[in-house]
Amino acid sequence: MxxxxxxxxxxxxxxxxxxxxCSGTLVLRGRRQAAGKIARLINCSEEEAYSLQLEMDEKFGVNTNIYEKIVTLYNLPSTYAQELLEEFVHIDISGIxxxxxxxxxxxxxxxxxxxxxxxxxxxxxxxxxxxxxxxxxxxxxxxxxxxxxxxxxxxxxxxxxxxxxxxxxxxxxxxxxxxxxxxxxxxxxxxxxxxxxxxxxxxxxxxxxxxxxxxxxxxxxxxxxxxxxxxxxxxxxxxx
Missing domain, CATH: 3.40.50.1000 (HAD superfamily/HAD-like)
Structure with missing residues (x-):
């Protein structure tokens, strides 16, 4: 049986x-927010800093902390990686x-x-x-x-x-x-x-x-x- x-x-x-x-709202909102700090650190426009993050996402994958990659690429102090990550994470979540x-x-x-x-x-x-x-x-x-x-x-x-x-x-x-x-x-x-x-x-x-x-x-x-x-x-x- x-x-x-x-x-x-x-x-x-x-x-x-x-x-x-999340990908179409908070992730992009976080990248926009982090772009301001990145632009100041590497002396570029915020739009360029935003595009840089998207390029890093595409190159290294969604499970990679791209801010560690950016800090290494531009020879910045390693402490900035965590600061940029915090900038990306702690955003206004209203409107979702x-x-x-x-x-x-x-x-x-x-x-x-x-x-x-x-x-x-x-x-x-x-x-x-x-x-x-x-x-x-x-x-x-x-x-x-x-x-x-x-x-x-x-x-x-x-x-x-x-x-x-x-x-x-x-x-x-x-x-x-x-x-x-x-x-x-x-x-x-x-x-x-x-x-x-x-x-x-x-x-x-x-x-x-x-x-x-x-x-x-x-x-x-x-x-x-x-x-x-x-x-x-x-x-x-x-x-x-």
Missing amino acids: QKNPPKIRAIIFDLDDTLYD TVFPDVMDTLIQLKVRGYRMVLVTSGDKEIQRKKIDVLGLNNRYFDDIVITRRNKDQSKKACFQEIMKRYDLQPEEVICVGDKIDDELAASKSLGMVTLMFEHGRHYKAYLKVQDKYTKPDYFIKHIKDILELRILNNLQVNQL
Whole structure:
């Protein structure tokens, strides 16, 4: 007798470039802000300093601290790398909004009875402000977890804690995100169902090196596409 496939009980969402357009708003806003300081340091225009950052992003990839590269390139004191990074990170976050279909999708998933968890990495104060400005709160999520990138527990450990807290098995959880080498790698290693959101600089970076990684189980262009996944109707991934 064929065993019934596991039922999806929970969905873990990433925040940046998954529920709102981080690449097209805050990343560019941060580069603009850092451009002023770079221009003063290397004696160029702010537009040239802005373009320099975009060129460095393209050359070295999204996981590189480009300010270390700029400091080295122009023989600046190493302390400027951290100062420029702080300039990039600590920006005005007003005016950001979730993608148009996000709220309705979250509500529909909640009504269907799925446990919903938001997991994001970064400066806790900044990430909390983003969540508040976006209007994402515990009305939509059972839990909101903010980890400090590279300093607190890994995403894998974070996901393990979530599963333990809510008595979940990996195959009962979908992880939705845009970063193949972060939340998607961690969730895949645990045996969760992985869903890549096709948006932003991390997704574009993935397209260039996708042969290096295990392919996510699903790809979506809009958050609302989650509602149409057959896995939510208890079909196994390999049945699609």
